[in-house]
Amino acid sequence: MTAGTRHGIALTLDGLGVSFGGFRAVDEVNLTVADGELRVLLGANGAGKTTLMDLISGRTRASRGRVHLHDTEITNWPEHRIARAGLGRKFQIPSVFRELTVRRNLEVAAFRAPSVRANLGFGLDAAGRRRVDEVLELTGLAQETETVAGFLSHGQTQWLELGLLVVRSPRVILLDEPTAGMTQAETLKTARIINDLKGSHTLLVVEHDMAFVREIATQITVLHLGRVLAEGTVAEIETNADVRAAYLGTKGIG
Ligand SMILES: Nc1ncnc2c1ncn2[C@@H]1O[C@H](COP(=O)(O)OP(=O)(O)OP(=O)(O)O)[C@@H](O)[C@H]1O
Numbered sequence: 001m002t003a004g005t006r007h008g009i010a011l012t013l014d015g016l017g018v019s020f021g022g023f024r025a026v027d028e029v030n031l032t033v034a035d036g037e038l039r040v041l042l043g044a045n046g047a048g049k050t051t052l053m054d055l056i057s058g059r060t061r062a063s064r065g066r067v068h069l070h071d072t073e074i075t076n077w078p079e080h081r082i083a084r085a086g087l088g089r090k091f092q093i094p095s096v097f098r099e100l101t102v103r104r105n106l107e108v109a110a111f112r113a114p115s116v117r118a119n120l121g122f123g124l125d126a127a128g129r130r131r132v133d134e135v136l137e138l139t140g141l142a143q144e145t146e147t148v149a150g151f152l153s154h155g156q157t158q159w160l161e162l163g164l165l166v167v168r169s170p171r172v173i174l175l176d177e178p179t180a181g182m183t184q185a186e187t188l189k190t191a192r193i194i195n196d197l198k199g200s201h202t203l204l205v206v207e208h209d210m211a212f213v214r215e216i217a218t219q220i221t222v223l224h225l226g227r228v229l230a231e232g233t234v235a236e237i238e239t240n241a242d243v244r245a246a247y248l249g250t251k252g253i254g
Pocket residue numbers: 020025043044045046047048049050051052
């Protein structure tokens with residue numbers, strides 16, 4: 001794909017792959033995610049989902065293929081440079097400052113200059129403060145602005161973590177199992193937050209919980225043995241014979 005044909009596409013993977021000692025963990029993956037789209041990555045254990053996210057975010061170097069963030073090729077850039085180019089990734093392990101309040105956490109994340117300046121007490125500009133308020137609403141943490149992050153519940157901590165990403169307005173957000181360890185109520189609330197992000201943000205979400213996937217997904221890409229096995233809507237994927245066959249012998253899809 002040339003730059004001219006990439007209009008409206010936020011993330012493009014062309015023949016992306018990596019081998020570990022001859023084993024192709026990710027093999028010739030082609031994927032395009034449109035601006036404002038939410039794409040779910042599904043696959044059994046070992047299918048290559050985490051490795052694919054690692055290749056996109058620069059944690060692992062690709063052996064083959066290319067990654068574009070909009071028109072910029074970011075293949076094998078260092079992780080921090082990819083992050084600066086607008087790729088945000090949320091891991092399962094939170095990185096919030098546990099001793100700071102919810103609002104302060106978001107202010108520090110929103111402050112684009114080195115955090116030292118924020119720590120010295122320089123404030124955010126009006127646009128930055130508005131963005132923090134928006135993210136507090138979006139993540140349902142508006143009642144917790146003065147709560148010290150270390151006192152938040154597991155679900156609230158995960159929503160704050162998501163807020164820390166969103167407040168920086170990344171062009172593409174990667175989420176790795178955002179509902180891991182959550183109660184059913186927390187999972188539903190996470191679905192609402194993610195649905196609110198759709199349209200204004202581009203998201204690629206790895207998730208196993210099919211009930212959650214049904215709540216959020218419009219398009220699903222299924223990985224199997226490092227390759228794209230199928231792509232389609234939730235209904236198409238749930239009735240796809242190849243997907244059913246690939247999940248045989250595992251606990252099954254859904
Ligand atoms: N650094 C590495 N060295 C060797 N093999 C690796 C490495 N990283 C991943 N693999 C292998 O690549 C395959 C894909 O792993 P990956 O973690 O990406 O799968 P996954 O779909 O994320 O699975 P899960 O749902 O269990 O997290 C697995 O067989 C794994 O053992």
